[in-house]
Amino acid sequence: MQAWMIWVMVAAGLGVAELVATTLDLALLGIAALSAAGLAALGLPVGIQFLGFCISAVLLMALVRPVVRRHMVNTPPVRSGVARLVGKEAVTLTDVARNSGRVRIGGEEWTARPYDSDLVIPKDTTVEIFAIDGATALVYPREEPLLREDLWQP
Structure with missing residues (x-):
């Protein structure tokens, strides 16, 4: 051979x-x-x-x-389930306070409460999802523009 x-x-x-x-x-x-x-x-x-x-x-x-x-x-981490919602944008459907509130996340309604428990977020505010606690989204409002109409008085 x-x-x-x-x-x-x-x-x-x-x-x-x-x-x-x-x-x-x-x-x-x-x-x-x-x-x-x-x-x-x-x-x-x-x-x-x-x-x-x-x-x-x-x-x-x-x-x-x-x-x-x-x-x-070193494959990139894949977030699945509710972890994929963290960092996404949502819109408040009701006033969001310590004990109550609802947000719309990509077409779904979720219960919500503010990440800062002393904060009250008004209806129709764009918020960011900071965390998910059970079936409740912990949210915080996006930054306000530097010039707001109610503060601008010529």
């Missing part, structure tokens, strides 16, 4: 083992075995083939593995 066939079988075995283990390490070693198979196909001696396998394995582990691991591990 020719040497390049042995290296291809080693690469295939490492590929199958990678499918079971899913660690990425065995796949990189399989690629290194394929590089050694290429050297064997060129007719180079076994020592050079093994050296090529070792060098390519070290390079793949040192250069490729950290990049792939970083992309596999």
Whole structure:
């Protein structure tokens, strides 16, 4: 049996083992075995083939593995359920005070109370959702413009 066939079988075995283990390490070693198979196909001696396998394995582990691991591990967080509502905008349907209030969040009506318990938010005010407590949205009004009509008197 020719040497390049042995290296291809080693690469295939490492590929199958990678499918079971899913660690990425065995796949990189399989690629290194394929590089050694290429050297064997060129007719180079076994020592050079093994050296090529070792060098390519070290390079793949040192250069490729950290990049792939970083992309596999650092996936962006996905907020789901009521956590996705935090930071969204809503409109008050009633006056929102410590004990009562309703807001419309993206077409749904929610009970609400102000994040600052001493605050009373008037009807038709645009608010931001700071948190969700059970089925109640804790809201706070968006910033007022610098010049309000009731304060502006020429």
